[in-house]
Amino acid sequence: MAILVTGGLGYIGSHTVVELLNNNFEVVIVDDLSNSEKFILKNIEEITGRKPVFYPFDLKRRELLTQVFDAHPVDGCINFAASKAVGESQLKPVDYYENNLFSLINILQEFKERGLSNFIFSSSCTVYGQADNMPIDENTPLKMPESVYGKTKQMGEEILADFAKAYQRKISLLRYFNPIGAHPSSKIGELPIGIPNNLVPYVMQTAAGIREKLNVWGNDYPTADGTAIRDYIYVVDLAKAHVAALQKLMQSTSDETLIDIYNLGTGKGSSVLEVIKAFETANNVEVPYQICDRREGDITIAYANVDKAERELGWKSETSLEESLRTVWEWQRYLESRNV
Incomplete structure (x- = not known):
């Protein structure tokens, strides 16, 4: 079965692609290389011994996305594709709303028209703002994020909630805390462009x-x-959570909850x-x-x-x-x- 991974050559995306390949999923990557490098594709193949399908284009180009869905029997999607620099989002708000939301909507249009389900959204703990109590669980009230980047994540969650309800599709919202680290092979890791934001x-x-x-x-x-x-979680542990969330979605029946929400941290x-x-x-x-x-x-x-996440996915962070x-x-x- 083929899983579409958007932004699959980025930091968290590339580690998740490795874990998917190691779990015998077929992977189709769409990444415009705006925040990633082409050599990561070769390194993924070196790590896993398997080569994912790769398309280098911008997801806002709906006609190209349609061609990908026509060419591959997609069984689910993990959506990492998004601009993510908090400071830059304040300076370029329209660009961030366009890139992060239009690309999501294009994927959902394909899911709607083709009757597809099993969608995982890369969200963020920024949707909680400064929570009143610690630790933060999934029932913690959401607050308006300080940054445009955070707002796009919250809006993305709202779009997906409406999508799941209207079309009866299964969705997982994964709220990351602070991913860190690199693959044990040292062949993939975080590659900030310019001055790091994290x-x-x-x-x-x-x-x-x-x-x-x-x-x-x-x-x-x-x-x-x-x-x-902050809560700093090892990126490989985080990637494994995506596989666990995907497997749960694919095994769930239609009468179960349509939207799963999980905090992913330590x-x-x-x-x-x-x-x-x-x-x-x-x-x-x-x-x-x-x-x-x-x-x-x-x-x-x-x-x-x-x-x-530990109770429902059988997952927890293991790395110090x-x-x-x-x-x-x-x-x-x-x-x-x-x-x-």
């Missing part, structure tokens, strides 16, 4: 001397060390300074940093309650923070060997 890639590049210092945005939060706390929060220390310990390197003023819109603390960060450094060394 903490761990910036830590990696600072340790490598690409960046002079890491900016720690605020040390006056009401936390143990004054820095913000269930534990780590502060910015704890992440820096863990990276230094795991890799025996130094990460120069400086304390800066808080950034507007940053929340204080967010970590997941993952009981539902230090081990995850060790794979980050191995990935950086691989990139240096390729002059990337």
